[in-house]
Amino acid sequence: LIHFKDVDRTYQVGQIKVPALRQINMDIVRGEYVAIMGPSGSGKSTLMNLIGCLDTLTSGEYWLSGDDVSKLTDNELAHIRNRRVGFVFQTFNLLPRANAFRNVELPLIYAGITPRKRKDMALKALESVGLSDRINHKPTELSGGQRQRVAIARALVNNPSIILADEPTGNLDSATGEEILQLFTDLHAAGNTMIVVTHEESVAARAARVVRLLDGRIVSDTLNSHS
Amino acid sequence: LIHFKDVDRTYQVGQIKVPALRQINMDIVRGEYVAIMGPSGSGKSTLMNLIGCLDTLTSGEYWLSGDDVSKLTDNELAHIRNRRVGFVFQTFNLLPRANAFRNVELPLIYAGITPRKRKDMALKALESVGLSDRINHKPTELSGGQRQRVAIARALVNNPSIILADEPTGNLDSATGEEILQLFTDLHAAGNTMIVVTHEESVAARAARVVRLLDGRIVSDTLNSHS
Ligand SMILES: Nc1ncnc2c1ncn2[C@@H]1O[C@H](COP(=O)(O)OP(=O)(O)OP(=O)(O)O)[C@@H](O)[C@H]1O
Ligand SMILES: Nc1ncnc2c1ncn2[C@@H]1O[C@H](COP(=O)(O)OP(=O)(O)OP(=O)(O)O)[C@@H](O)[C@H]1O
Ligand SMILES: [Mg+2]
Ligand SMILES: [Mg+2]
Numbered sequence: 001l002i003h004f005k006d007v008d009r010t011y012q013v014g015q016i017k018v019p020a021l022r023q024i025n026m027d028i029v030r031g032e033y034v035a036i037m038g039p040s041g042s043g044k045s046t047l048m049n050l051i052g053c054l055d056t057l058t059s060g061e062y063w064l065s066g067d068d069v070s071k072l073t074d075n076e077l078a079h080i081r082n083r084r085v086g087f088v089f090q091t092f093n094l095l096p097r098a099n100a101f102r103n104v105e106l107p108l109i110y111a112g113i114t115p116r117k118r119k120d121m122a123l124k125a126l127e128s129v130g131l132s133d134r135i136n137h138k139p140t141e142l143s144g145g146q147r148q149r150v151a152i153a154r155a156l157v158n159n160p161s162i163i164l165a166d167e168p169t170g171n172l173d174s175a176t177g178e179e180i181l182q183l184f185t186d187l188h189a190a191g192n193t194m195i196v197v198t199h200e201e202s203v204a205a206r207a208a209r210v211v212r213l214l215d216g217r218i219v220s221d222t223l224n225s226h227s
Numbered sequence: 228l229i230h231f232k233d234v235d236r237t238y239q240v241g242q243i244k245v246p247a248l249r250q251i252n253m254d255i256v257r258g259e260y261v262a263i264m265g266p267s268g269s270g271k272s273t274l275m276n277l278i279g280c281l282d283t284l285t286s287g288e289y290w291l292s293g294d295d296v297s298k299l300t301d302n303e304l305a306h307i308r309n310r311r312v313g314f315v316f317q318t319f320n321l322l323p324r325a326n327a328f329r330n331v332e333l334p335l336i337y338a339g340i341t342p343r344k345r346k347d348m349a350l351k352a353l354e355s356v357g358l359s360d361r362i363n364h365k366p367t368e369l370s371g372g373q374r375q376r377v378a379i380a381r382a383l384v385n386n387p388s389i390i391l392a393d394e395p396t397g398n399l400d401s402a403t404g405e406e407i408l409q410l411f412t413d414l415h416a417a418g419n420t421m422i423v424v425t426h427e428e429s430v431a432a433r434a435a436r437v438v439r440l441l442d443g444r445i446v447s448d449t450l451n452s453h454s
Pocket of ligand 1: 140143171
């Protein structure tokens with residue numbers, strides 16, 4: 001499903017080059033549950049943005065479902081981002097002036113789903129993250145962890161087959177975090193591919209495989225002995 | 228130092244009242260290290276915003292260093308927010324167009340400190356959170372955990388005597404988080420008052436006292452048996 005070959009991603013800040021990812025070689029097959037770990041600044045979010053086609057490689061190859069991503073058209077990339085991949089951002093990225101319901105409904109509008117079906121799907125997604133009693137709140141009228149859960153509901157609402165979650169439990173207490181992890185386990189059991197960035201060992205323990213980054217390189221890629 | 232008596236904070240969303248804090252009674256003396264815990268949405272950030280004079284009570288009393296906060300002038304409140312309290316926000320709240328150095332220097336400009344001294348203090352604060360090699364990066368050119376650390380450096384740069392940190396390690400791996408916790412322990416040993424919101428037991432274990440919230444109420448307030 002996902003094939004990275006000798007991938008580099010180097011940022012430019014003024015005159016300085018920042019090598020965020022160096023020589024990444026990684027394969028993920030359909031239906032896997034992978035945790036990505038590593039210190040702050042090691043390149044985890046950069047890797048997730050590349051997988052989700054939100055950013056482009058500096059060098060190397062990225063093949064998604066047999067397609068060379070560098071050869072895809074803008075339309076094809078938009079289709080991947082909107083339909084095939086659900087992305088939970090580390091910074092949530094909610095629309096500040098729309099309430100929780102409108103934020104979760106947005107991907108369904110892009111997908112051309114009818115208003116009645118959209119309402120049903122968006123309410124179900126918000127219920128699955130425990131926020132049925134906050135659907136009319138705007139992001140500024142929600143707690144940090146509640147905003148994070150709206151971002152999770154939005155990523156899942158259109159049933160994408162690949163779910164990329166960047167630190168999905170960072171703002172959640174252990175009981176609420178546990179509910180989200182159970183949701184991810186159920187999605188994985190249904191055949192979806194889960195890729196989760198985390199710094200919490202308890203979250204990584206749910207994945208079948210752990211990829212560890214250090215200074216932009218993969219330093220280990222092992223099957224999880226816990227799961 | 229901090230005295231809360233029968234404090235309520237109720238938000239208004241359209242026609243609906245949201246009681247975020249109910250009947251909070253709490254005393255914190257100078258030099259304490261308190262952890263505030265509780266489920267997502269239980270009222271932790273609301274409580275921190277009240278302590279830091281960033282928000283006002285709906286009812287009840289708040290006395291800070293013997294002053295009734297409801298009777299303070301805008302100037303006196305600004306002085307508390309800018310000089311006496313260092314606030315690490317759950318959402319970082321960095322200026323997006325300023326680099327890390329400029330963000331950390333800002334409180335020193337408000338405090339009327341000379342440019343040379345400002346530069347020295349800001350660089351020291353960034354070094355204390357491990358970001359000496361990222362001072363020219365803007366927030367969008369930093370990782371999530373790096374942004375969080377810039378927010379911590381900014382809160383500490385002017386040596387406030389009360390430090391309020393809302394989920395300061397949420398985006399940090401355990402080694403980087405440990406460096407921040409050690410920094411907090413050193414600040415506490417120097418006589419500063421530390422109040423930290425966290426959902427991680429390992430962070431709460433460093434505090435001497437744990438206040439637990441549930442649905443806007445304090446359900447327990449106990450000395451920490453671990454520390
Ligand atoms: N501006 C607001 N308007 C309306 N409701 C609000 C507002 N801010 C917070 N709330 C509500 O008040 C309750 C407490 O919010 P608060 O941010 O204090 O929780 P928290 O304990 O910090 O949660 P988290 O751990 O998720 O950050 C939440 O249920 C939230 O929906
Ligand atoms: N737009 C950018 N421009 C320049 N440098 C960047 C940019 N984005 C990230 N970086 C740098 O690239 C490195 C990797 O960043 P990345 O966000 O991938 O790290 P991360 O592993 O997700 O960290 P965290 O756990 O703190 O979120 C960091 O050192 C960061 O400073
Ligand atoms: Mg990141
Ligand atoms: Mg909060």
